[in-house]
Amino acid sequence: xxxxSLLTSITNRATGVVLxxxxxxxxxxxxxxxxxPAAYRAARHLLSLGVLKAVYAVLLAAFSYHLIAGIRHLxxxxxxxxxxxxxxxxxxVVAIASILLxxxxxxxxxxxxxxxx
Numbered sequence: 001x002x003x004x005s006l007l008t009s010i011t012n013r014a015t016g017v018v019l020x021x022x023x024x025x026x027x028x029x030x031x032x033x034x035x036x037p038a039a040y041r042a043a044r045h046l047l048s049l050g051v052l053k054a055v056y057a058v059l060l061a062a063f064s065y066h067l068i069a070g071i072r073h074l075x076x077x078x079x080x081x082x083x084x085x086x087x088x089x090x091x092x093v094v095a096i097a098s099i100l101l102x103x104x105x106x107x108x109x110x111x112x113x114x115x116x117x
Contacts, residue, residue, distance in 0.1 A: 004091035012069035015062040022059040025052070057106065064102040068094050 025047065032043030046052075072094050075081050081090050 005087040008069055008072070008091045008094050012066060012073070015066040015069070018062040019059065019066060022055075022062070025055070025059075056109075060105055060109070061098075061102045064105060065094070065098040068098040068101060 029043055029047060032039045072081070072090055075090075081087060
């Protein structure tokens with residue numbers, strides 16, 4: 001069965017939709033920066049609400065998964081890894097690698113690089 005491959009492919013598309021929706025926050029932030037100091041202060045206050053931090057975590061997880069699964073799709077485009085056993089193995093690699101990437105990025109955002117100077 002190609003169940004795992006299908007699941008990872010569908011999840012890759014779903015995370016792409018989530019990331020597209022997240023672009024609204026990025027555009028708002030960029031428009032606020034362009035709007036000057038008062039607009040930026042208002043956006044900074046709004047974008048640092050606790051509920052949006054949970055949204056950022058979801059976006060970070062979606063980014064991590066989408067990136068790793070996208071690399072898998074690029075490998076598939078070369079004609080490699082398409083056999084059933086290889087596809088199932090790579091599905092697990094995608095899941096584990098995306099969790100590790102998410103954990104690393106979350107740690108960096110919360111501890112190392114996520115603090116304002």
